[in-house]
Amino acid sequence: MDSGLHCYLHIPFCRARCPYCDFCLVTKQDLQDRFFSALEKETAARLSLLEGVVLKSVHFGGGTPSFVPVSYLESWLETLTKYVSLCDGAEIALEANPEDLSIEKLRNLAALGVNRLSIGVQSYMPEKLLALGRCHNADEALRTTGEAMNIFGNVSVDLICGAEGETLEIWERDLRIALSGDVPHVSVYMLALEKKTLLDKQVRKGLVTLPGEKAQAAMYLKACELLEADGFQHYEVSNFSKPGFFSRYNLACWQRESYLGFGPSAHTFMADGVQELRSANTSSLVRYIAGPCDALGFSEQLSDEARISEKIFLSLRLSSGLSVDDLLRYHEGSSLVLDAVDQLKEQGLVEICGEVIKVSRKGFLFADQVAEELMPAKTSRQSSAGRRQEK
Ligand code: SF4
Known part of the structure; x- marks a missing residue:
């Protein structure tokens, strides 16, 4: 713990x-x-x-x-x-x-x-x-x-x-x-x-x-x-x-440290280095008052995919950004994702500072969409779409 x-x-x-x-x-x-x-x-x-x-x-x-x-x-x-x-x-x-x-x-x-x-x-x-x-x-x-x-x-x-x-x-x-x-x-x-x-x-x-x-x-x-x-x-x-x-x-x-949430609708995140668990209490105050020790609304152990998606999404909301190494690791070494980074850079939505991808001031207006472009599922969809076009 x-x-x-x-x-x-x-x-x-x-x-x-x-x-x-x-x-x-x-x-x-x-x-x-x-x-x-x-x-x-x-x-x-x-x-x-x-x-x-x-x-x-x-x-x-x-x-x-x-x-x-x-x-x-x-x-x-x-x-x-x-x-x-x-x-x-x-x-x-x-x-x-x-x-x-x-x-x-x-x-x-x-x-x-x-x-x-x-x-x-x-x-x-x-x-x-x-x-x-x-x-x-x-x-x-x-x-x-x-x-x-x-x-x-x-x-x-x-x-x-x-x-x-x-x-x-x-x-x-x-x-x-x-x-x-x-x-x-x-x-x-x-x-x-x-x-x-x-x-x-x-x-x-x-x-x-x-x-x-x-x-x-x-x-x-x-x-x-x-x-x-x-x-x-x-x-x-x-x-x-x-x-x-x-x-x-x-x-x-945002940095995905563990936190405990109490009260209705409060979220909890627990990470012990091996497993990661997200849960939230019911958002019904009446239900919460009736059974505060049984108030869980949902609980989920994060899959590897969900963890990666959270890491990309949350890192890009912060000025500290996301390291290129981490991004490549999330994409299992596939450099296809770097094409997506280049495109975002051309649109002025991200900047590369040393080995770190940072969302620009303008990019912060579209932070969710920027993250979406760098998700493994997205780039693998793009690569298969690309292959279909080549045929
Ligand atoms: S109702 Fe108004 S004061 Fe209350 S939490 Fe919402 S924004 Fe804040």
């Missing part, structure tokens, strides 16, 4: 559901008490089976962890640390929304041991916040970014581009305000239409019109330009960090 794991806790409560969000959460608050007692049971049951585990990070995600009373988080951390220990300097990160962050709440979270705060600001513009259906206003976004910086220092701000009515100028103002707050980490997301969300329905009915793909791509590229010029490292498709301030939990997931 890997002695250094990461841990994720999914807290499925939000004040209201944002129109674009399809995460596993509820806005009925009367289930909080029963959820946290179920969570304690799941945590104790699973951790009692593990020995000598040291956690390198704990990530409170959701939903909105800042929305629930800190006493629940404290009690869960007490349960957790009965079974596992935290390594020196472990990252304890919490996702928060501005409307929850009174000074008292910020201080209580710091007293709990939280040492990284990720704030769902999304925008500092009143009209854009309204279009996104957020619960906070521009003043709260500004105030809490500043106060969180004073208390935590290690603060990340989430920003969304591509809201209704948003122009490149509005987006640039958002970025410049975030930069003026001196936060050391920014996550930039392009508003996506998730199926069955309110926003999706509104767009389908013609009630809302979003900026097109080109406009959104220009916003993303503007973010890359401004943030990199300000000293941020673009270390993952959506994530920008000053040196030493990257999200350790998220980076661990």
